[in-house]
Amino acid sequence: MKTKLLLSIAVAFIFNCVSAQNDPLLPEDMYKKEIRIFIYSPSNHESRIIRIYEDFEANTVMKIFRSDQEGKLSVAKEKQIEDANFWSKLDKTQIMNIANEEDIAFKFKNYKDVEIDGSQVMLAYEKPDILGEKENYGIVIRDGDRFNHVKYSNPDFYLSLYPEIDELNSIVSALNLIRNVIAS
Numbered sequence: 214m215k216t217k218l219l220l221s222i223a224v225a226f227i228f229n230c231v232s233a234q235n236d237p238l239l240p241e242d243m244y245k246k247e248i249r250i251f252i253y254s255p256s257n258h259e260s261r262i263i264r265i266y267e268d269f270e271a272n273t274v275m276k277i278f279r280s281d282q283e284g285k286l287s288v289a290k291e292k293q294i295e296d297a298n299f300w301s302k303l304d305k306t307q308i309m310n311i312a313n314e315e316d317i318a319f320k321f322k323n324y325k326d327v328e329i330d331g332s333q334v335m336l337a338y339e340k341p342d343i344l345g346e347k348e349n350y351g352i353v354i355r356d357g358d359r360f361n362h363v364k365y366s367n368p369d370f371y372l373s374l375y376p377e378i379d380e381l382n383s384i385v386s387a388l389n390l391i392r393n394v395i396a397s
Contacts, residue, residue, distance in 0.1 A: 243266075243353070243355050244266040244267060244268065244355070245267070245355065245356075245357055246266060246267040246300060246355065246356050246357070247264065247265065247266035247267070247353075247354070247355050248263075248264075248265050248266075248303065248308075248352065248353070248354040248355075248391075249262060249263070249264050249352070249353045249354075250262070250263040250350060250351070250352050250388075250391065251350070251351040251352075251353075252348055252349070252350055253348070253349045253351075254347065254348050254349075255347055255349070256347060259279070259280065260279070260280040260284070260286075261277060261278065261279050261280070261289075262277070262278040262286065263275065263276075263277050263278075263391060263395075264276045264277075264278070265294065265299075265391065265394070267300070272293055273293065273294040273296075273299055273300070274291070274292075274293055274294070275290070275291065275292055275293075275294055275394060275395070276288055276290070276291045277289045277290040277291070277395065290395070294394055296394070299390075299394065300356075302390055303387060303390060304356070306383050306384075306386040306387040306390065307379075307383040308352065308354055308361070308363075308383055308384065308387040309354055309356060309359055309361050310361070310383075311361070311363055311379075311380045311383045311384060312363065312380060313363045313364055313365075314363070314364060314365045314366065314368075314380075315364070317378070317380050320375065320378050320380075321371060321375060321378070347366065347367055348366070348367060349364070349365075349366045349367075350364065350365045350366070350368065350384070350388070351363075351364045352364070352365075352384075352387075363384070365381075365384050368381055368384045368385050368388065369385055369388075372385045
């Protein structure tokens with residue numbers, strides 16, 4: 214029950230934060246160098262948390278937590294990351310500096326001219342929606358005194374539509390780096 218509550222609080226924390234300026238919301242139990250990725254898939258109600266951190270002995274450790282049907286978290290995978298350049302590769306993705314998806318929403322819109330009553334032209338916009346499998350990501354990252362937290366929905370899908378958006382390139386690059394670590 215306590216684990217389910219912690220997961221609910223963590224997911225609510227990530228998906229309700231609006232900017233990285235809320236530094237007092239930095240989780241107290243974060244290591245000095247850590248990234249946490251909260252993943253929620255609404256279609257199957259699955260939640261996962263990926264934690265990668267540098268422990269007190271300078272080892273880089275990854276833990277993946279999954280929720281069961283009742284929302285209880287358990288460690289699904291744990292390993293030490295051998296890539297000595299992992300943190301510098303992650304830093305190159307600019308994940309520490311990107312804004313929330315909400316703050317760059319204007320970049321995702323397709324604009325159209327819409328006529329009203331045959332005379333007035335108005336600019337309207339719409340953001341394409343994804344059908345089927347969706348994934349919401351909340352990311353908290355800390356490197357010493359630097360801290361950022363962002364949330365994105367379906368970044369891989371939107372990057373395929375908007376390859377020119379730098380923030381999407383950064384978030385997907387960071388996620389791909391972590392996916393490669395998980396797969397190795």
